[in-house]
Amino acid sequence: MKFCSKPFEQVHLDPGGGVRVCSWTDESIGNVLHEDLEVIWHGEKANKIRKSILDGSYLYCRAVSCPYLENDSLPDLDGKELEKAVKIGYAPSKYSVACDFTCNHSCPSCRDGIFCGTDDYRKNLKRELDLLLPYLNKASHIITCGNGDVFSSPLMMEMLEKLEPQKEDLKIQFETNGALFTRECWERIKHLGKYDLSFTVTPNSFEEHTFQYLNGGHDTLEKVIRNLYFIRELKRQRIVNILEISIVVQDRNFWELPDFARRCIEDFEADRVVVKPLYKWFCLSDDNYWHKDILNPQHPYHKEYLKMRQDPYLQNNDKIFFWGGNNLHTSQPHPAYRYKDYLRLLSEFADIADIEDKIREFFKNRQADTIYIYGDMELSSLIYLLLRPVVEVEAFIARDVSRTEICKRPVIRMCDYQSKCGDLLIVLNYQFYDNIMRDLHFRDFKGKAVSLLELKKALYKEVC
Numbered sequence: 011m012k013f014c015s016k017p018f019e020q021v022h023l024d025p026g027g028g029v030r031v032c033s034w035t036d037e038s039i040g041n042v043l044h045e046d047l048e049v050i051w052h053g054e055k056a057n058k059i060r061k062s063i064l065d066g067s068y069l070y071c072r073a074v075s076c077p078y079l080e081n082d083s084l085p086d087l088d089g090k091e092l093e094k095a096v097k098i099g100y101a102p103s104k105y106s107v108a109c110d111f112t113c114n115h116s117c118p119s120c121r122d123g124i125f126c127g128t129d130d131y132r133k134n135l136k137r138e139l140d141l142l143l144p145y146l147n148k149a150s151h152i153i154t155c156g157n158g159d160v161f162s163s164p165l166m167m168e169m170l171e172k173l174e175p176q177k178e179d180l181k182i183q184f185e186t187n188g189a190l191f192t193r194e195c196w197e198r199i200k201h202l203g204k205y206d207l208s209f210t211v212t213p214n215s216f217e218e219h220t221f222q223y224l225n226g227g228h229d230t231l232e233k234v235i236r237n238l239y240f241i242r243e244l245k246r247q248r249i250v251n252i253l254e255i256s257i258v259v260q261d262r263n264f265w266e267l268p269d270f271a272r273r274c275i276e277d278f279e280a281d282r283v284v285v286k287p288l289y290k291w292f293c294l295s296d297d298n299y300w301h302k303d304i305l306n307p308q309h310p311y312h313k314e315y316l317k318m319r320q321d322p323y324l325q326n327n328d329k330i331f332f333w334g335g336n337n338l339h340t341s342q343p344h345p346a347y348r349y350k351d352y353l354r355l356l357s358e359f360a361d362i363a364d365i366e367d368k369i370r371e372f373f374k375n376r377q378a379d380t381i382y383i384y385g386d387m388e389l390s391s392l393i394y395l396l397l398r399p400v401v402e403v404e405a406f407i408a409r410d411v412s413r414t415e416i417c418k419r420p421v422i423r424m425c426d427y428q429s430k431c432g433d434l435l436i437v438l439n440y441q442f443y444d445n446i447m448r449d450l451h452f453r454d455f456k457g458k459a460v461s462l463l464e465l466k467k468a469l470y471k472e473v474c
Contacts, residue, residue, distance in 0.1 A: 012084040014068075015095055017060045020104035021051070025111055025131075025157060027138050031059055033106065033156060034076035036410070037425060042141050043134060048101055064096070066454075070425045073452040074445060075289055081335045105149050108156025109138055112163040115187050116226030117214075119258060119302060122293050123226070125158065132165065139169045147174050155185030155210070161195055170199045181206040187225065188213055188234040191241065208252035209241050210284070215263045216273055223262055238278045245279065256284035260302040261311060268321040271330050286333040296345040305334075307341040340445050348441050352389060358466055359396060368469045369400045376458065379432025380404045384446065384459070385439050391417050393438060393462065407435065409449070424449065433457025436465060 017031040024030065027043030029050050037059060040050030050056065062069040073079045087095060111125045127135070146152055146169075154160040154170075161167065161184075182202060184191075188211040213234045215221040221231040244250040255274040257263065263270075267285065274280040290299045300306065304315045324330055342348070362368060373381065381401055383393060386408035394403055394417045406421045414421055433456065437443055440461035447459060460468075 011066065011087060011092065013087045013092060013095060014063050014071075014078065014084055016104075017056065017063055018096055018098050019102060020106060020151075021047070021102045022106040022156075023109045023138070023142065025109050026134060027109075031056065032076075033108065034072045034079075035059070035070045036072070037070040042138060047141070047145060051098070051101055060096070060098075069453050071452075073449050077333045079452075080333070080337055101145055101148070103149060104151040104153075105142070105146055106153040106155065107142065107146070107160075107166070107169075108154075108158075109142075110135055110158045110160075110163045110166050112166075113158040113187075114162040114189055115159070115228045117224060118226060118298070119224070119260065119288060119294060120291055121226075124228075135165050139165055143169060143172060148176050149180065150177055151181045151183075153183040153185070155183065159186050159190065160184060161186055161190035167195075167198060170202065173202065175202075175205060178204075179206065181208070183208045183210065185210040185212070187211070188237050189229040191237045193240060196240075196244070203244075203249045207244075207250045208254065209250060210254040210256055211238060211241070212256045212258070213238075214257050215266060216270055217263075217266060220263050220266070224258075224260075242278050252282075253278065253280050254282045254284055255280045256286055258286045258288055259304060259315075260288045261304050261309070262302075264304045264311070264315050265318060267318060268323045271327070272323055275329055281329065283330045284333055285330065287339070300342065300344055303339055303342075305339040307338060308343055340442055342441055351441075355462065355466055356389065356392065358470070362469050365396075365469065366400050369397060372465065372468055373401050373434070376434055376460075377432075378434035378458070380430065380434070382407050382427075382433060382435050384408070384435045384437045386410070386412055386416070386421055387438055390438060393436065394419065397436075424453070427453075429454070429456045431456045435459040437461045440464075 020031060021039075022030045022032050023042070027041040028038050029040045029042060029047070030036075030038055037055070039055040039059065040053060042050065059070050062071075068079070071079060078084045112127065113121075113125060116123045154166065160170070182205055184207070186209070191209075211234075213221060213231070214224045216231065216235075218231045221234075238255070241250055241253055245253055255278065257267065257270055259267065271283045271285075274283045287305050288299070288303050294302075300309075303309060304311060306312060309315075343351075359365065381397075381403050382405055383390060383397075383403055384407045386406060390406060394406075397403055398417075403419055405419055406416050407424055407427050408421060409424045411421050411423050429450075435450075435457060437446055437459055439446065440463040443461045447455075450459070
């Protein structure tokens with residue numbers, strides 16, 4: 011069976027003490043500031059996620075952003091391999107330490123400015139790292155990545171300086187923008203040089219102006235290039251085993267991808283070049299995301315992006331890894347047009363004569379046992395009020411729940427929704443219908459679904 015090992019061996023540590031099994035799930039399994047890690051590791055929430063792996067539902071996973079699910083690259087284990095893989099120790103063996111937002115850059119795709127934590131933030135972070143250190147000393151694999159840059163964080167650096175690994179075969183992965191990993195920085199943590207070290211460096215561009223724009227106007231490209239050559243030197247000395255250089259492809263840098271990959275491989279001797287799609291993270295507004303997301307077929311430069319992908323250097327190069335495979339993002343008009351479409355759609359509902367009779371006939375023909383509304387949006391309550399005189403809506407379903415109820419009906423997270431054959435979902439956000447259905451079917455959705463746009467068209471057709 012296809013198997014993900016992360017819930018059976020790893021924890022991902024977030025700022026504020028939050029614990030997940032990996033960064034591609036939104037499901038928290040506990041908080042190390044409030045309970046012991048061993049208790050969290052063996053707790054009900056962690057076991058619930060493990061069960062979703064073993065039953066093949068992957069209920070709590072983000073299918074669209076996980077590179078293993080996107081590329082269908084999870085290993086296929088036989089019975090004996092699976093029996094060995096599901097055994098868990100008293101504590102995790104692998105730790106993804108992403109518990110500090112501190113970063114020396116302010117990439118527009120990530121944040122609005124340089125993060126400055128409060129005294130309470132730093133106090134809690136120090137406590138979190140102090141609690142983790144005994145576990146990290148016993149770990150087989152440590153990843154320092156994610157929410158900030160490890161080399162910009164005084165407390166993360168302090169933790170690395172204190173680290174006294176007990177396992178000689180320990181693997182340590184560093185993820186950084188590359189600006190601060192200097193020879194002086196290395197001197198502080200060079201006691202870790204005897205372990206299996208790997209680096210992921212994300213400059214995003216080797217063009218000065220583009221580099222400056224994409225990191226928020228901090229540092230110089232020269233500094234990053236100098237440090238990349240230093241990592242290459244450590245790699246030639248066999249101190250660093252793996253060098254990975256990544257790029258988040260977006261409107262400002264997609265055109266340089268072939269030259270970027272060539273330089274990574276030929277100049278810096280990178281073992282792998284990772285091409286990541288842009289996801290709607292942190293502070294990105296709908297408008298900014300639309301303008302940056304080159305994988306959107308409606309982006310003005312999308313055709314140029316597809317043309318660039320045909321470059322001979324990118325074809326069949328086993329050192330270049332496309333994080334999202336060849337998957338494109340859902341075709342989306344600009345948010346202003348989407349909002350306009352919703353308003354027009356609502357007005358068209360209002361123009362349908364005998365709409366209650368039409369709605370009643372629509373649901374009768376589909377023989378639905380239970381009706382849900384998928385979407386926690388501004389128009390959720392309006393659609394509910396439209397349907398309420400005719401049919402009973404069981405609940406609202408949403409990926410990210412911002413409220414517990416709408417019009418006194420409960421709001422259920424997608425990962426907690428257990429579908430039945432008689433379910434019918436009215437998907438409000440029809441602009442993202444394909445993505446939503448992909449996630450639902452990935453979770454073994456058993457019912458039927460219809461978009462709000464399809465509902466309107468069906469009712470209008472019957473009127474005509």
